[in-house]
Amino acid sequence: MSERSPATVALHAGQTLKTRAQGVTPALHLASVSHFEHSADLDDALDGRDFVYGRINAPNAHLLEQAVAALEGAEAAAAFGSGMAALRSVFEVQALLPGAVVVTPADGYGATFALFKRLCGERQLRFCPLLFSAPDAAQALRALRPSFVLAESLTNPLLTVPDLPALAAVCEEVGATFAVDATFASPVLQRPLSLGAHYAIHSTTKWINGHGDALGGVVSASAGRIAALKAFRTQDGAILGPFDAYLTLRGLRTLPLRMSQHVKHARALAERLTVHPLVARVHHPFLPSHQSHAIAKRLLPHGEGGVLSFEVKGAGRAEIFSLLEQLTLARPAPSLGDVTTLVMHPATASARRMSEEERARAGILENLLRVSVGLEDPEDLFADLSAALKAALA
Numbered sequence: 001m002s003e004r005s006p007a008t009v010a011l012h013a014g015q016t017l018k019t020r021a022q023g024v025t026p027a028l029h030l031a032s033v034s035h036f037e038h039s040a041d042l043d044d045a046l047d048g049r050d051f052v053y054g055r056i057n058a059p060n061a062h063l064l065e066q067a068v069a070a071l072e073g074a075e076a077a078a079a080f081g082s083g084m085a086a087l088r089s090v091f092e093v094q095a096l097l098p099g100a101v102v103v104t105p106a107d108g109y110g111a112t113f114a115l116f117k118r119l120c121g122e123r124q125l126r127f128c129p130l131l132f133s134a135p136d137a138a139q140a141l142r143a144l145r146p147s148f149v150l151a152e153s154l155t156n157p158l159l160t161v162p163d164l165p166a167l168a169a170v171c172e173e174v175g176a177t178f179a180v181d182a183t184f185a186s187p188v189l190q191r192p193l194s195l196g197a198h199y200a201i202h203s204t205t206k207w208i209n210g211h212g213d214a215l216g217g218v219v220s221a222s223a224g225r226i227a228a229l230k231a232f233r234t235q236d237g238a239i240l241g242p243f244d245a246y247l248t249l250r251g252l253r254t255l256p257l258r259m260s261q262h263v264k265h266a267r268a269l270a271e272r273l274t275v276h277p278l279v280a281r282v283h284h285p286f287l288p289s290h291q292s293h294a295i296a297k298r299l300l301p302h303g304e305g306g307v308l309s310f311e312v313k314g315a316g317r318a319e320i321f322s323l324l325e326q327l328t329l330a331r332p333a334p335s336l337g338d339v340t341t342l343v344m345h346p347a348t349a350s351a352r353r354m355s356e357e358e359r360a361r362a363g364i365l366e367n368l369l370r371v372s373v374g375l376e377d378p379e380d381l382f383a384d385l386s387a388a389l390k391a392a393l394a
């Protein structure tokens with residue numbers, strides 16, 4: 001049978017629950033514990049072959065895991081209470097020894113940068129942020145002799161695209177584990193496991209849920225790696241809750257549909273902003289001017305996602321704050337991946353925990369704004385942004 005398209009998979013995967021368990025409270029599967037008619041079945045469940053206690057495994061999280069694994073083309077997946085919990089759990093199961101080299105994107109998601117910096121510091125690991133978009137990134141990575149490498153499919157907020165197959169080849173060569181945070185691309189636009197990664201990680205809070213009403217994280221990998229992650233999760237207690245899993249799976253049903261629309265709208269808005277007189281520069285890989293334009297065509301053939309960023313001509317913090325207050329459609333909120341458009345000021349939000357020097361090195365300027373382009377008509381959005389630009393810089 002030929003491989004089905006993401007639109008079909010998103011609708012039909014994660015539908016069936018094989019269980020003999022009866023929750024002590026009925027559906028939405030909110031029950032934290034199940035009881036069994038036969039002791040043998042409870043015994044079986046405690047061995048991990050059925051649902052029995054919500055911290056170990058739970059029906060709604062399980063269904064979401066099935067659906068994400070199917071979209072990723074993965075053997076299995078594990079769901080967590082947030083994207084950060086997913087990232088930390090992947091790190092924890094590596095059992096890295098003191099002195100081991102951990103490489104993360106120098107221009108990556110701010111909270112991830114801060115988390116890995118702290119964890120490495122506590123464990124005497126060598127924390128080595130690297131600019132994966134640099135032309136010599138693969139050689140630089142090889143020279144570091146890493147044990148664990150985390151890349152991001154598209155970086156935040158400048159949208160550079162690392163050459164994942166090249167990085168995977170280096171990891172293979174030096175025996176490093178390779179994880180990819182593919183939150184910005186979603187499993188519809190990129191499948192890291194097919195490009196050589198060992199783990200594909202998502203904050204489901206973003207595109208996968210897409211409706212701004214549930215936090216979550218999910219990791220896809222081989223069955224063996226997921227079993228180890230779930231064993232860790234059982235002890236750590238960071239499983240995704242039933243209602244968040246339920247909402248996220250409902251959101252996932254329309255992920256392929258939403259992503260194709262977000263891609264179209266982001267491209268249209270990027271092109272319009274490029275010629276706006278008050279915009280100094282637009283960052284979006286669809287634009288031929290973007291440093292990752294060619295590589296995005298190769299690694300994100302179905303689109304670059306719904307995020308873009310742009311620099312406002314001559315704006316300091318006061319003008320940026322004023323601009324955010326003038327918006328009437330797009331909303332200033334420090335997240336992305338929602339059906340509605342969200343605008344964020346990286347220097348004071350996502351990159352807030354980075355030092356000024358770290359921000360400068362990552363190219364995050366004071367006049368930079370990130371837009372997660374929603375499903376509104378892009379012409380309406382452009383009009384909203386234009387009016388706010390004009391009002392703030394008048």
Ligand SMILES: *Cc1c(COP(=O)(O)O)cnc(C)c1O
Nearest residue numbers: 082083084109181183203205216
């Ligand atoms: C949001 C985000 C995270 C963190 O996810 P949470 O669900 O907020 O914990 C990690 N990586 C990327 C790329 C993100 O956008």
